[in-house]
Amino acid sequence: MEAALGRRLDTGGPAAPAQPRRIVGQGAAALAAGMGVGRFAYTPTLPLMHAQAGLPPQLDALRHRFAHHLGPLPSRVHTIRGGN
Structure with missing residues (x-):
C-alpha cells in the first residue's frame, strides 16, 4: 500500500x-x-x-470417566519414559 x-x-x-x-x-x-x-x-x-x-445416558458416564481419568494417560506414559 x-x-x-x-x-x-x-x-x-x-x-x-x-x-x-x-x-x-x-x-x-x-x-x-x-x-x-x-x-x-x-x-x-x-x-x-x-x-x-439418541445416545443412551450410560454413554455420558462412560465418556466422563474416559475423559477425566484415562485422557491424560498417554501424556503421563510419555513423561515417564523420558519424553520431552
Whole structure:
C-alpha cells in the first residue's frame, strides 16, 4: 500500500528482533480464550445434543470417566519414559 502512495519501501535493513516470549504469551492467551468459550458455551448443551442423537445416558458416564481419568494417560506414559 505504501508503494501505491509513492513511498519507498525499506526492504534492505535487518528484520526486527523476534520477541518469542510475547508471541508465546499471546498464543497462550488466545488458546485459553478459545478453550474457555468452548467449555462454557458447549458444555451446557451436551446433554441436549446426546438426547437428540439418541445416545443412551450410560454413554455420558462412560465418556466422563474416559475423559477425566484415562485422557491424560498417554501424556503421563510419555513423561515417564523420558519424553520431552
